[in-house]
Structure formats: C-alpha cells, structure tokens
Amino acid sequence: MLTYYRARTLAEALEVLGQKDVEGRVLLGGTDLLVGLRHQQGDPPRVLVDLKGVTDLGDPITVTDDGLRVGPTMTMAELASHQVVRSWYPALVEAAVEVGSVAIRNRATMVGNICNASPASDTAPPLLVHEASVRIASVAGERTVPISSFFVSPRVSACGRGEVVVALELPRPVPGTGSAYLRLTRRWGVDLITVSVAAAVHGDGRVLLGLGAVGPTPLLVELPSGLDLQDRSAIDGALEEALVVATPISDIRAGADYRAAMLKELARRAVQAALESTRRAGDGSPVRN
Amino acid sequence: MADALRSQAVGVRLAGGVVGTGIVRYGGLERAMGAQKYVADLDFPGALQVAVVTIPVGCADILAVDTTAAKAMPGVVMVMTAADLPSPMPRYGVSHIDRQVMADRRVNYYTEPVAVVAAETQEQADAAARAVKVDYRELPGVYTLEDAVAPGAHLVQDATDPTVRAKDPLRESNVLEEQTVAWGDIAEQEARAALIVEDTYTYPMMTQFPIEPLGVVAEPDEVGGLTIYSPVQHPFLVQRIVAKLVGLPLTRVRVVAPDPGGGFGGKQIPKLEPILAFLALKTGRTCRLMLNLAETTLAIRRAGARVHARTGFSAEGDILFQNAQIDYQLGAYADVAPRVMTKGSYIGGGPYRIPACLIEARAVLTNTTVSTAMRGYGAPQITWSTESQITEGALKLGLDPARVRLRNLVENGEEFVKGDYPARADGEWRQVVEKAMSLAHWDEPLPENRGRGIAVAIKSSATSGLSQSLVRLLFDGSALVYAGTSDIGQGARTIWAQTVADELGVPEADVTVISGDTDLVPFDLQTSASRSTVFMGTAVVRACRDVRRQVREMYAERVGADPADLGDEPGVVVTADGPLPLAEAARIALGSLRGEFLGQGTCRLEGRKGHPLGGDASFYEFNCSISEVEVDLGTGQFVITRHVTVCDVGTELNPIQVTAQDEGGSIMGLGQANMEQLIFDGHGKLLNPGAIDYRVPTSKDVPLELLTGSVQNHDGPGPYGSKGMSEGPILCTGAALGAAVRTATGVKITDLPLTPERIWRALRDAATDTV
C-alpha cells in the first residue's frame, strides 16, 4: 500500500521519513526504487517521500575553492556534463556516463546511487578514490561520513531510517591529480559491471584504487607510497598485495576466478589510465567564467 | 525443391513494376507514429484483468490449492484452478496432445499455471494471486539433458498421465522422439580418413525475447461463442485448438491476431489462449492477461542441444564422413520441438557431398519451459557442431577453411542428403560462398589478434502447407487482398501490396492488406519456416490471375469480343488495339451496376508419407557467414570488426526488407553466439529472466562493419522466382564467430555463448596446458 508525499522542506521530509509505523523511502530519480518496489512481494504500508520539490536543499551543485558539493537532486547526466567535474574528477564522469542508458541518466541521481549501496555501483569506486564524504541529515542534526565508511553491506548504507543524504562533498584535487575508471561488462551496450576499478593518482603521490563488484561493498585500497608507476612488475607486485581484500564471488554474471583475474587486469590498466590522465589534469585552479 | 510445388509455380518475372523495389513498409508509418494498435493497446472497457499463480520450482506434486482467501478479496470475480476444468484435464499440442491447459496435480516446469485470478483491476488480481496458497511437494525434476537421460531419471511425462504416452515405446524414458539419418558406410570411410576430429558441443537454451510481450484477451459473446485476441503467427491453429478444447465449432471461435511486435517463433503455438478461453466462458466476461518482458522470457524458449560429433577428412580436405549424436532439450511438453529435432538433424551433415553419414538425434523432455519454434528451427544447434568440426579439420590439415567448404559443397541439383528420402540442392550455393568471401576480403591478411572464420548453413523450408487468398478489385480501381500471413516484422503485408499492385496494375498506395482475423481472412496454415513469400505469395498471384480472368471474360461479353482474342498480362487486358489498363477494363465490364471482382487463389503442397520431414522441402535457405574479430587477450572481450552474410533468396521482392532482415538476423545470430544464455538454479527456476540479465545485442553490440548480400538467380518456386528468407542469416553465426575466435586466439571453444569469460578461461587453460 503506497502513499506519495511531495515534501517542500527538508524538515518536512525528515518528519515523514521518521514515522514509526510506516516505511518511509526517499524518492529521487526512482530508477532503482521503482524496480525494487515492483519486485517486492507483499504490500506493507509505505510512503515515498519525493525530495525533488524540496526548496531548502541548496543548489544541485556548488563549486568552491575547496571542492565540490553535490546535492541529492543532481542527476548523472547533469554531473557528467559539468565542466568542473570533468576537469577535477575524470573517473567520476567516466563512471557516470556508464550508468544505464541516457534515459536512466536523465533521472538517476548520484546520491540515490550511493544510497542504493550496490556493491556493483559504478559511481562508488571513483567517489572512493577521490575521497568524497557524505553529509547526512536527520531530525537530530547533520553528520558527515567518509565515503569509505558509507557502504555497510549489500544494499545497506550508513544512511539509516529517517535520514536523508543532503550532500556529497568532494575535496578539490591537489594539482597534478588524475583518475580513470574502467569497467568490465558482458556486452558493449548498457550493462551492469562484472568488475570495475577506479584509480586516482593524486598530485601528492598517493595512488588509490576503488574496486567494484568484488566484495559486499565497493572497496578502497591504497598502493604503497613511492611506487614507480612506470615499473610494471613493481605495480603488479603492489597490486597482488593490495587486492587481497577483494572477495569476488561467482554469480549469474561471472565466475569468481574470472572476476579475480579481471580485477588485477583492470587495476593494472586503470593505474596506467590514471597516470595518463595526470598529464591532462585540471590543475585544480578555480573555474573562471 | 519439391516437384509438386515447382509444377505449380507461377513463374512470373519481374517486369519493372513495384515488386523488386524497396517501397516503404506497409503499415510502417503507423508503427513509427505509435498509432498501430498492438494487442496491449486495444481497449476492452469493463474487462477483467488476470493474474497467474505459479510455484517457485520446476517440478512438484500439487497437494492442495487453497483459494478461499483469494476469492474473498475485493474485486475478485473468479479464481480458477484445475478443479474448475473438465476432468481429465484437457490437453493440447501439435504432434503430441500432451500440454495441460493448466497444472493438474503436477507442475512440470517453472511457471506452469497453477491457478488464474480474474478481478476488476490488475492490482486486485495481483493481490489475490499472492493470497492463493499452494501446498506442493517438490520432486527431483530433470533440468538438464544429462539429468534427463541418466538411468533412473524422473520421467517428465509419466504414469500420472497414462493417456499421454501410453502407446509410446519410449515412454519409460524422457526421450520423446528419435531420428536417424544415415547413408554410406561409416567404418569404410573411417579407415580412409587422414584426420578424424571428434568433440562435444553444447548450445544453451535461449529465449525469443520479442520486445512486445505475450498477451491474450478472451471475449465471450452472448450466444456462447468466443473471440480471442492474441498476436499469434498461426491464428488458424489457435482457432482450431481453442475450439476443440472448449467444444465449439470453428465458426464460433474467432481469432483476431494484431500484428505481433516480434515473434521469432515464440508466438506460434497456443500458450495462454486456452486458459483464457476457459476463464472467459466461465466468468461470462472479457478476460485480459498481459505479460511483461520478463514473464515472456519465462514462457517461450529455443531448444538447447548437445552434440557429440566425429568427422573424418582426407588429406586434401574431402569430408569423408559425419557421425553425430545430438540431443535436443525440449521442455516439459512437445509443442513443435520434436520437429525442431527432425528438421535440424535431417540436414546435420551439412550441404556437402559426403560418402557416409550417421546422425542419431533425440528429442528429450526436461522439466523446463516448453521449447517451441525459433528462427532457425533446429539448424543453428547442429550447425554449431557441424561447421565447427569442418573448421577444425581444415585448420588441422593446414587448408583454407573457405576452400574446404567450396571443395565439398554440392552443386545445384546434387544430393546432400542421400538415402530413401534424399535432398537436393536447389540453388547455386557456390556463388553464395564466393560472394561472401569477396565481401569479406577473405584472402587479405589480418593484423595480429584478429581472426576470421567462415561457416555455411542450410535449412529446409516448409514441406507441406496451404495458403489461401482472396483479392477484390473494386470499381474505382483500388484493391483489397486478404492474406492470413502474420506480419511479424518481416514485411509480409508489403509484399502482398506490391504483388497485387503489379498483378492488377493498381497503384500500391491503393492496395489494402487485410490479415489477422479468422472471421475475415481465408485460411493460412501458419507464418513460419520463411514460407510465406512462396506459399501465400503464390496464392496471392493466383487470386490476382483469377481476377484478371474474370475481368477478361466479362469485358469480352460487354464489348462483344471473343475472350480467346484477349491477352493476359499483369495489370492489363491485351486487346486488338493494345493493352488496356485492367482497372479500366474492369469498369467497362462491370457497367452501371458497378460492383467488384473477387478472385481466389490457393497454394497447396501435400506432404509425402514416410518422409522424415513429412515431405520434401519446398526450398532451402542457404547461407554463408564470415566473421572477423579482434580479441582483447587480457580480458577475453572481443569486437566483431566485420561480419558478412549472404543468402540465396531466389529473387528479392523488396530489397530494403531483405537487407533489414539479413542485418537483423545476423545481429540476432551473433548475439545468440556471444551473449545469450538462460541460467538456472538447481530447482529449475530461471535466474535471469527479462532484460536486466538476459543479454541481447544493443546498438553498441553490432559489428563495426556489417555487410549483407543476396544471390538472385530467380530460381525459387515462389512468385518472380523467389525463395523465402529471414532465417538464413541466423543459422551459422555461432560457427563463424567461433572460427574467428579460434583463428584469433588459437583456442577452440565448444560451448556457446562465446562470452569473454569463456574465451579467457579457454586461453588460460590452453596456457597451462602448454606449461
């Protein structure tokens, strides 16, 4: 039994979501939610709280000298075409343009995608390597959670019942930072990932990898500092150690051994692509209009 | 080609008319505008909406069905179970009358209907369906070929249904039918062979995946009759089966078949119509059931197969023998799948000159969704093996695989199936191969990591059949043609419009095509086997000729001429003063009473008793496909850099439609080769229904270059020398692609689909083998 509620303010949304005897769900893009509702048997009382009309969430996207603030209504399509995002977080754009189809991307939101907390989320690995943080609001106030703690288990995020993610914040990259996102799929057209890797080579020398579909949540690993990224066997060695945290499974999309092997292969390629990207990197200077 | 059909061939030649040109598709504009009404678009105010109750396993005894709660729910008008139907449970089928209208005491495949709910709204029906309690005991069903043929296997059709297989000598097994195709002395050829290739190939079950899902509306009338709305390819078959099941004469059962949004064989044989018919008659209300795409993928299937093949070659590349055992995986009921087995295995040796052949085929029942016709009809499954074997033989002998095909290919008129019921080539198939090789630049060297593979395939078309057509030439010179062919996207309506336009001299925009209604349209056996151009086309031409004859006779009478002095040519009456447009002659003939001319045409081909296929094929579809791939050795992914497909079509009646079908069939075939597969759990439940996880090609999955071509020697039995088309391009894509991957990577893969994972695994295994 479904009720639709169009909230006008954040406080109103939180109040409705906080109802005890009714399951409140946030409705943004709806591209995961509506599929999920259709597949759910049974009919518990449920209210969908549409946030798209909320007037006090701030702008969909704000750029400052310190970084980027993405509001909950920002769609994948809007994000992927944003000049600053393309310059500062190439891996995120590379991921965003792969989420579903054009029609999906016109509705699906960044925030909705991370709250869905799929271990195969495309945007999670880039957000991990760019060290995003998540601002969560509840009736008790706001709190911030680093993205690396945001994914708790499959389909479970740190945003709990009665809470709303109000912003995704990305720190401005240090000059000389580059990133890339690679994904392996079963066909060239629209597809869920078999395995994916985001890599960021930060200007301060850190190399971070975000791993998709090889664990109960997207995973973040860091390669040892001082690694010579031109040295293939050094990278392979570092990857061998770093990737032990991955626990790929066999499912209808792929076998565990294939995933494990592809993880290494993609990671190797992603690091190289991220390195390439540093040579084209936005230098982090503020966008001048 | 069947002599009986050849002697009837209308033998007209293209004469610069509309036939042979790429006029835009009849009805295409309405489709592009969203104006064409598919079955789900039809409005039935006040109709009951239907939901189906199923259990989550593939094989179980039904102990009890409790509908009490469901019946009491708001809006529910009826909850129908087996108890509401006649006892014993009515069954239907084509060659085997084995399929339950709904599950009675036993569920034999996952999603077999256990109950159906009719309610005022869809939500009410769905809610009530969830409230039906089914008490069942799961049985150890057989879901794979291996399980089904193992000793002591659960019998899919067993003693609980004594009437079904009572007289069947194979009833103690899950083998429903067998066929052996044999000639020559295998042992003798084995002794001569310089090389023997032996391997086992698997072809997974797939699904037709039409974008328009299945849907049925059953509308009872006030006097006990029924109208069924269903986008079926065989409306007259549905009519016959439903009438028999509910005990009505044919005239009281009308089938309205809106043009299907894709069929590919999955909309041929009744599936939901019988159950909706009973529901409508019992409730006295119109009942409407519309599935979505995922539910459709659960309801229709292509038979999977497993082939063990042993092929012998001389050192020069002659194919000496082909010895194969093939099991086709049917499903829980026969449907037309036994014929899929017989048709596929009949041509299992390929279109070659082979001294000895032994093909032993079985159609095996399993507790899975009933497999039915699908484009290719048994040929893709065995061709995957036959052609892969030949590629392997050629490569091992150091010979060019294309030239090995040419070396062994039969000539026009030569037997490629020998024995009491031989088959002879009906075209210049060598030209098809040569054209494909030319389009593919076969002899040009390839860069590294690229491979190129070739395959050929043959498919028998209809071996008997009947199509009837009516054509009306109206007073103002416009015309109607009634032709029961289902336009499933192949463009049948366009062909009839073109034909009537030329035969009667009517502008093609003034020709109306009526189909899809058993009340209005005369009998057509079915839309399948690429038969319609030949069978219905011939009937349409004959109907037009009948009109022309009547016009001549009446015109002669009107003007006081001797009909023998008037000549007959398409579109005109030839008088002493020259050709007179037929429409004008018709008006003169009809005079002040006006009226119209009504012509009738029939094309009938009787079968041949004893023939393994029921008769000689009316024609063959012959195809040559060449694929070229570039493989990413690190991931196993590949890009199809080029794909070429050439078919022998006799005559292209509409070149654009032929090209669209050739491209479409190629892309579908490539998808079936590299990404399509159904995946199950251990209880027979499908894990990847629908579009999320059943992969079909998108616009980004097409070959970088896709080239199609036709060989046209005007040597077909259909109008203007045509043969049928649309299945050719899908027949051997697996083997062509497999051969391309083989030459690109060095690894041979024997299981479809050729996914990146499978290729990676084969590469890895090959690497460890050599260590």
Next chain:
Amino acid sequence: MDPRFATESQVTVTATINGTPSTFTVPAHRTLLDALRTDLGLTGTKSSCTEGECGACTVMLDGKAVNSCLVLAAEVDGHEVTTIEALSPDGGSDLQRAFLEQGAVQCGFCIPGQVMSAEYLLSHNPDPTVEEIRSAMSGNLCRCASYNRIVEAVRTTAQERVNSRG
C-alpha cells in the same frame, strides 16, 4: 498511524501532456507509463520490460528522455510530458519518414521509443557522429535488430536538418 498514510493515496496530477494541460487522479503506485496508456488513452508509448532496461516506454519529461516505467505519475504534477503522439504530425515527421525510408521499421514495437530517444539526442546534439548516435540510443532495445538502419535514419535526418538551417 498518521492518517496521511493510513490508506493508499490517490494523487491528483495536473501536468501538461503533449502541450495540453491535463488533470487526472490515480493511485500513488501508478507509473507514468501506465497512466499515459490506461488513464489517458495514449497507447503510442509501449510497455515491455517495465524495469528501465528496454526503452520502449521512453517519453520526454521536461524535454528530457526518460523511461516512463520508472517515473510515478504523481511525480509529473506541474511538469511537461511529451509522448510519441506529439512528435507524429500527419504523414510522419522527417525523422519518422527517414526511419521508413531506411527500412528501420520492422515489427515496429520499439520504434516510438527509438524516435523519442533520437529526437532527444538531436535536441541537444544536432550533428552527432555515428558513435554518438549508437551510444545515445543503446538504451532502446530492438530485437529485430534494425540498429544500423535506425542509426542511418538518425544520421541522415540530422544532416538534413543542419543543411536546411543553412
């Protein structure tokens, strides 16, 4: 329970559908797709996978192509919806005629969705490359696999439109 949520809500939606203000009342769970087809009688938009994978249900929402099966009717209150019916003048649009001439229309079921996605592409990328067309339309499945014909129809239409703008 808060009385606001005690029963399934009926939502009254006022939206501009194909240029005309339209008011209708539907249960909360009704998707835009079902509302268009069932409540508003606009059957040009097709229902197939109902889970955002096939594109047959594509419409424009405020000028952007979306899968109407994944939008609640309630969400379009105050918004603009454009369906295939509005893009189909008598005799078809230039794009629809190009679809026909290129042989892209076979069974036709996916075509309204393809046309919507193509029009959306051309609305913000009037001169797309073949690659861009393929990518933009990869969310519209065609089992007849008319893809190459569809791409050609979009490409030639784009060219014509650019040329005619001078």
